[in-house]
Amino acid sequence: MKLLALSVIAASTFSFLNFGDQDIPQNEVPSVVLNAFTQAHPNAAQVEWEKQHDMFEAEFEKDSIDYTVQLNAAGEVLQTKHDVTETELPQQIRKMIAESYAKYKIDDVELVEKKGTLYYQIELDGTLQDKQLVLDANGKEQKTVSYWD
CATH class of the missing domain: 3.10.450.360 (Nuclear Transport Factor 2; Chain: A,)
Structure with missing residues (x-):
């Protein structure tokens, strides 16, 4: 029984320590963030969103190149990277x-x-x-x- 309880605690702790990354649908991205992203990357395709605390991260393709952009809740682009x-x-x-x-x-x-x-x-x-x-x-x-x- 103790082993089961320890296993549950360990699993819960690990999932909590997942750094808060959470996939979210585009309709849950605040409009100010979505508008800033669309303005900065109008030709983005296959956009996938994640939320980490109060930061938003979009992974997408543009001209067959993988990109990632990180924005804060106010829609400010913090950093962008591409392959x-x-x-x-x-x-x-x-x-x-x-x-x-x-x-x-x-x-x-x-x-x-x-x-x-x-x-x-x-x-x-x-x-x-x-x-x-x-x-x-x-x-x-x-x-x-x-x-x-």
Whole structure:
């Protein structure tokens, strides 16, 4: 009986710690958020919404590229990211990765715009451990900028 009770508590705790991410239908997105999103991305297709506390996140496609945008409850765009190919990385970044992370393979690359500044998010696959980097266009690691999953 104690094991069952502990299992229920653990499951409840885990679901609570799901960081509040919740898929929501578009009709539950506040109009100010939806209007700001539509204005910023008028050609978005296959839009899916999530709510995390008082933030809204839309995942969508535009021109066959995956995008994600995060907006606050007032409709302000906080950050946007989209997939880019390894070949689209600036030469300085490719050089830095080749020199500093030679044992890793580039797995995923995204271009993030946050507060008017562009960053490259790069996920590197390693033999024993993967790495997530946030770099500026010159290849300098930005440790004060969080990797956005």
